[in-house]
Amino acid sequence: MALYLLCLVLFSVGVYGILARRNMIKIIIGVIVVEYAVNLFFILVAYKKDGRSPIFSPDADIPVQSMVDPLPQALVLTAIVIGLATTALMVAIAMRIYEKYGTFDIAEIRELRG
Amino acid sequence: MLAIYILLIIMIIGAIIAIEVEDLLSSVVTVGAVGLGLSLVCLVLKAPDVAITQFVVEIIALIILMRATVSKDVHGSTIGRRLLGSMVVVGFIAVFLLVAMKSIEELPAFGEPTMRISGEYLASGMSKTGAANMVSAILLDFRAYDTLGEATVLFTAVIGVLAVVRRIGRKEKHGIPGREDE
Amino acid sequence: MTPGSAIMPLCVAVPLGGAFLTALLGRQIPRLPDLLGALATLGALLLSVWSVHVVNVYGTVVYALGGWQPPIGIAMVLDGLTAFMLVTVNLIAFLVAVFSIDYMERFTDKWLFYTLFLLMVAGINGVVVTGDLFNLFVFLEVASVASYALVAFGTEKQELEAAFKYAVMGTVASLFVLLGIVLLYSHTSTLNMADMARELAHKGGGNVTLLVSVLFLMGFGLKAAVVPFHAWLPDAHPSAPAPISAMLSGVLIKALGVYALCRVFYNVIGITPEISSILMFLGVLSMIVGVFLAIGQWDLKRLLAYSSISQIGYVILGIGLGTPLGIAGGLFHLFNHSVFKSLLFLDSGAVEYSTGTRDLKKMGGLAKKMPVTGATTLVGAISIAGIPPFSGFWSKLIIIVAAVEAGRHWYAFWAVLASVVTLAYVMKVMRYAFMGTLNDTWRHVKEVPFFMKVSMVSLALLCVAGGLLLLPGLQETFLTLASGVLSEGTQYAAIVLSEVQ
């Protein structure tokens, strides 16, 4: 239970980072931290007490019951790559904005836009 | 078990530092540390596939972020913080954590996942797909449609980056009277 | 495997294949992107029209992907609501693809535009067709990432800043939805929507359903630009190229926002009086705020963006009512709004194509020089204001009658008031842009090229013909099927799972 709470605290730190900061790169970092928190939540949900990783090996015959839940792990792989995709696009947009406005600070940009 | 708690607390402290510190470069590096912590937690929680992918994707995300912040004339981030905004945000987050606390008690406890569907994946996975690595079996056979969608997301992002990075977006309009420049 | 069930994967695979081929060969062969764009969207449109026939004949159809029976693998579900949304989405997508053959000549790298456009259409089709919650998130991301890049396609100052704000808010909304999905998976240990609905009904939600409803409301609410989360829309739509703002307003916020909201709340979690009252309140709030912000705007596309927020308020009010009539009215208004709002955005694109400006003050008397654009804007304006013979009137009437029937007199009053203010700002557009004396700077303005005229005229005809959907013969096959799916609520699970055996 406490681990889920810690994961949600990380989620809130990320959301705080997005909403309360004005620098574009800081906002992107807030988004990355939120992505980490959600991926972590996936893995926490999948863990089974003293379970084994869900890979069969030819020599040792691992009983199926003792295996960890493979489904959230497959979903996390998808979520990680989606996070990378959105981060790459946001950084590209931020760099183009920096090239046009000369600053990363969204408040200044709003004034310059006029 | 204790290792997970320590790693998680380190990650939270790292995240707070990454958001509060002034210099952009150091906050990017701190986020890298948080990502590394996540990769280690995945190893401890018996998810090797996720650990490898998280670690490697972490490196390329870090390189891209470093690329954005390391150019010569980028000075530190301004100290600006929307004071009213952060008060409201902190209040909203406190409410969110309270509601979450109550509802997490009803979830199955940590360490006892009810594996109704994934139990069948594990049981029939080896025979039906022939793959030994169950996570790959799910990714590419049971739920291959997800992976097709996800490969499309990455493809869209790369095409999007190519579109955003173009030097001239619009061709110059000739022969249009009174075309004021936006 | 009913014969018609292969429609669903094809509806996603055809635009996706078109996008990959455009990316592969589009750079070398000049005219290929336009051709592929139009053909792929036309293919998707024909498939979706055929799907309406299949739903009428076979009822709900389930397609098991990869040969795995539903709770195991991913399933695609084709029911009344899916067919309804497919037709709405692909109809507008095809006409916008035809429109942008000429309009996008003004932009560089046309093949990039068509690749991203087809990917967005594939993503939206993926969201509409899927029967699996995580899969809905993945295709929601495909459509959103494509639209972030398309908003910034013109790479100028305002567009980049608007695209960044839209991208950040969109990604945060998707992460809220993802957190909701994790909680639901941990609670019900399945991802198939029908299986999850049965499990939730069996287990009884409790606090988890409360938290998940809040997360989904915020996540999908932001995608649907409902008032507290609408901040990105008034910047993103005006700065996007006209075909893209037509797609954003007409289709994206409806399929990703409103459709996902209805499917999750009505069919999976099950609607409760609290949720429907919240939905109705948000609907009316968006209606009022959108209308009063729209009246003061002088930038044509920004005015249309605010009017989108208020019209989405109508749809959400209608669907939030919960009564069969209300849901039918909401869905019918969703169809009408996507038709006349994309028409109005395409008209603003045509005006910008010919005169190069979006500012109403600078325009004047364009109707003389641009008769087709003037006429189609008039048709769009009249039907958005809800003047009798046109489609907008019927759907608003049904929503207001349903609100009165449900005893919500105050909401009905606000709906009528908002409709009157809509009439006001629509007249403002007509008065300043098309009527009045011809501004001398536009002496030798030419009419727009052929393809743009074709799509605008066909959209205008759809505005006029929209009312026919209510005819007794036509209504059962299209509208009532869709509203039936929603009013059945969680029977969705029983129907889908019985379909599987």
Add this chain to the structure above:
Amino acid sequence: MSKEREKGMSLIVKTITRLTVGLILLYGVYIVLHGHVSPGGGFAGGVIIALSFVHLMLAFGKEVAFRKLAEPVVSFFESLGATLFLSIALLGFWGGSFLLNFLPKGESFKLFSAGIIPLCNVAICLKVGAGLFAAFVALVLLKLDVEKE
């Protein structure tokens, strides 16, 4: 040669890079091909291969990497990988339903054992690797022009 030397990083980095790039590439290929038997898969392997090219580019400067892999070629490979993956999915149609695993499964723990899974892994690796490298190249080109002005 001196012009070349001035372009990338210092000499030490270059000599080490010559050694490590081959190893990183080999490791990435290993991860992809053994995706269905050991941890890792199309995505992790693809990203590792992209990293080896990025590593090459950072150490030797932009021109060398471009001689090896020009930008249009990269985005061609990316769309080729994506089309390959979609065609494998569509081939499943012929066998019965979209994305069906129609190839024989072979016996487990061997390299060619899991039907279409290794093929999908290779297609994804091609796409992810080429795509990420194209995105990185696009971002690097953008920045350099600003600094030049």
